[in-house]
């Protein structure tokens with residue numbers, strides 16, 4: 001039996017299907033684009049569709065749940081991973097996975113955030129608690145493992161910082177070289193420093209994320225390099241397990257809503273694919289609504305959905321302080337559009353001030369996240385106000401990155417100069433109540449006590 005094959009079931013083989021023309025293949029070219037029409041592939045499992053309904057190797061939903069529960073006590077490498085533990089839902093790997101024990105992320109209650117959003121309760125699944133501190137690790141373990149299995153020495157990605165950090169780590173663990181293309185000056189130092197530490201060849205290109213993608217797409221046509229952006233459907237298969245793990249944590253009782261940030265739209269596509277598959281397999285009995293939130297300055301998908309129901313998407317020049325989602329031409333918009341339709345979710349946009357406030361509120365619940373993740377809470381507030389989410393419904397925010405990913409944003413916010421010199425400067429006065437700038441004092445007990453008293457009476 002191969003290292004990641006099911007313990008009791010037989011392996012279900014996967015194939016690639018173009019999301020546009022429907023052509024089916026077993027292998028993709030290096031650009032992961034359909035040779036017939038140029039669109040993206042998705043992975044599907046022909047063996048799941050049987051005369052008895054949708055099932056994996058004759059297993060009932062209860063059998064799968066039991067199998068995954070049992071693996072929690074196993075010390076086998078694949079079982080310790082919160083991704084490969086659910087390997088019946090993944091393409092079969094014939095070699096050892098490259099794993100850093102990704103997944104296994106916590107689900108937190110956010111009582112103060114619930115109050116701020118007008119909800120009775122609110123939960124967040126913190127994907128920033130992955131090994132490289134973002135949700136990317138769950139997809140990187142699968143795609144990097146397939147890259148190694150196929151004999152690639154080089155892997156590469158264009159990134160706003162988190163994909164590159166994750167790719168660099170998994171390439172290093174798997175004995176492969178990695179090439180990172182990032183927009184110069186537009187990613188946080190924390191993320192940049194990660195890719196350096198994990199040994200990637202890191203190129204800061206004088207362009208934006210979308211420009212990095214263009215260069216990389218040409219590069220993979222000319223050199224033997226494995227592309228690890230989320231157009232690679234093996235990434236999305238790993239990322240979808242976050243939704244499976246979430247449902248397991250909720251005892252398979254689907255929440256009313258799941259809310260996710262939208263950038264390149266790979267994550268929303270992956271989570272939505274998981275929801276559809278779980279419903280088909282009978283793992284859940286009803287579908288949560290998956291909603292996608294974008295920053296106002298990087299909102300091509302919001303505009304596409306609101307202006308023409310997602311029929312087409314007009315790329316834009318993106319700008320937001322939430323640099324992780326500073327993306328104007330999202331690759332997976334068609335997949336995300338299908339997911340919103342299948343789950344009945346919404347799309348919303350939020351301002352820079354709303355993002356900054358929401359990030360501070362998530363921090364004040366003792367959890368914290370990076371700016372791009374905070375769009376989820378900011379978006380929830382709007383969805384509640386608009387009546388799409390009801391106060392007594394169950395909602396899970398997907399927090400995609402750790403608070404330490406972008407400390408510069410946090411420091412500027414608390415010092416009150418995040419919006420200095422921008423059009424939002426005046427409006428930012430409403431954030432003062434959330435700001436906790438560090439206090440510089442003489443090294444005296446009296447000075448500290450005075451400060452304590454000042455805060456005791458004011459806060």
Ligand code: F0G
Nearest residue numbers: 159160162163263264265266267400401
């Ligand atoms: N949140 C964080 C922290 C991210 O890093 C990203 C994307 C997103 C949300 C959006 O997810 O692209 O799947 O819609 N970061 C990519 C990167 C683009 O290169 O790290 P998406």
